[in-house]
Amino acid sequence: MNEKARGQGLLSVEQALEALLTRAERIVDREEVALDEALGRVLAHGLASPQNVPPHDNSAMDGYAVRCADLAGGALRVGQRIPAGSQGVPLEPGTCARIFTGAPIPPGADAVVMQEHCRVAGDQVTVEQPASPGQHVRRAGEDITAGAEILAAGTRLRPQELGLAASVGLARLPVVRRPRVALFSTGDELVAPGEALGPGQIYNSNRYTLAGLLRNLGCEVLDLGAVEDTLEATREVLRRAAGACDLILTSGGVSVGEEDHVKAAVESLGALELWRIAVKPGKPLAFGSVDGTPFMGLPGNPVSSFATFCLFTRPFLLRRLGVQAVMPRVIPAESGFDWTRPGDRREYLRARLEPDAAGRTVVTLYPNQGSGVLTSTSWAEGFVIAPEGQVIRRGDPVSYIPFAELLS
Incomplete structure (x- = not known):
């Protein structure tokens, strides 16, 4: 964080995250769900395999199971x-x-020869390449x-983790x-989509963006x-x-204006911290509690x-779910823009990766980066990070966070 931001009493992104994560008490309630209902859930404890995988020696190819010592004797009979x-x-001499492929190796066999490396005449097979x-x-x-252990506690279950659990025979998983999360917006100017707008009113987009996230x-x-x-x-x-959720999440109204009542309401029912963070968009962030329930x-x-x-x-x-690796993956990219102020x-x-005139993949910015331009979030495929006080020139290395890392 630069000196100007520090002088304004702004928290760095890292300081704000550290403060939040230290307050993220783990949810202790557990349940068991069927494997086909576990996608996206978080494992409550680690899983150990009850068996070997594969459970037996098996063939990796379509072909012929042989005893290598028998190959010196010429053709083998298919038994x-x-x-x-x-x-x-058991394989007879x-x-x-x-x-x-996938069939168990019979007792006595010690190799499989691909069918492409064999010559077959009736029930006689001649192996035409060496086998070991x-x-x-x-x-x-x-x-x-x-x-x-095949999966650790705190693992978010993707399709491949479900397949892994299925491969060892687990039909139900502890999650x-x-x-x-209770969600609401504040503002008499907000109108639900489908209703007519009155003077000075706008449609409530945050309700649907945040609910979807x-x-x-x-x-x-x-x-x-x-x-x-x-x-x-x-x-x-x-x-x-507060009596029905693990987090209260709001948008708007946490300020000191005459029509901003969230701050006073939260403070009357619990405690509130107002953080000014050295981040753009989104400098103001509130965190606190209402009757013991976290509020953001x-x-x-x-x-x-x-x-x-x-x-x-x-x-x-x-982090409340017990996931340890909560930060998104940041990938290196090349700037296709100039950021001079x-x-x-x-x-x-808001940015996305696109080919430039020379065919190189570079980061391209949405032309209007205003905090009210919601179109930019739909056009973009990620965030590119512009560090505090740093000029970025076309061709410079930059850090890029794909939305795929943030939307799940």
Whole structure:
């Protein structure tokens, strides 16, 4: 953080994240869910395999199972046929077994020869290339050994983790209960889509952006809509939300204006910290509690709300679920733009990767980076980071965060 930001009493992004994550108490409630319902959930404890994978030595190829010592004697008689899902009998001397991918290796065989390397005449097979013990044989337990941990506590379950659990026969998984998040917006100017706009009114986009972001994280959303700009109405919705959720999330209204009642309402029911963060968009962020329930207030500008959710709310919720690696992957990229007026706050610019005239993949910016330009978040495919006080020239190395890292 530069001297100007420090002089203004601004927290760095890292300081704000550290403060949030130290306050992120882990949700302790657990439940068991069927494997086909576990996508996106977080494991409550580690999983150990009850068996070897594969459970037996098996063929990696369609071909012939042989005893290598028999190959010096010329052609081998095909004594049995072993498709996947069946079990062969011990290999007799001078014979081989027709075998298919995944089928168990019969006792006595020590290699598999690809069918392309064999000449077949009736029930006689001549192996035309040298073979060695272990060739094209998948050994029992070569992927997973019985008793080994296959997934650690705090793992967010992707399709590949579900497949891994299925591969060892686990039909149900222990997961952390879904976080319940109460969501509301403040402002008499907000109107629900489908209704007619009155003088000075706007449609409530934050409600749908934030609800979608929460559901992408696997949260249960208690959508309380828009709350009228009165202290009593704000207190009432906060009281109702606190008894029903793990986090209260709002957009707008956390300021000191005459019509901004969230600050006073939260302070009357609990405690509130107002943080000014050296980040753009989204400098103001509120964190506190209402009757013991964590509260987070995001800015009202739509891009600021989107960005601060991605940067601060998302890691807070993931840490509450027990996930340790909560920060998004940042990838190196090349700037395809000039950024010549750096500010005293770290800027998260809406951007995407595109080929330039020379065919190189570079980061391109949306032309209007205003915090009210929601179009930029739809056009963009990620954030490029413009560090505090740093000029960026076309061709410079930059750090890029794909939205794919932030929206799940």
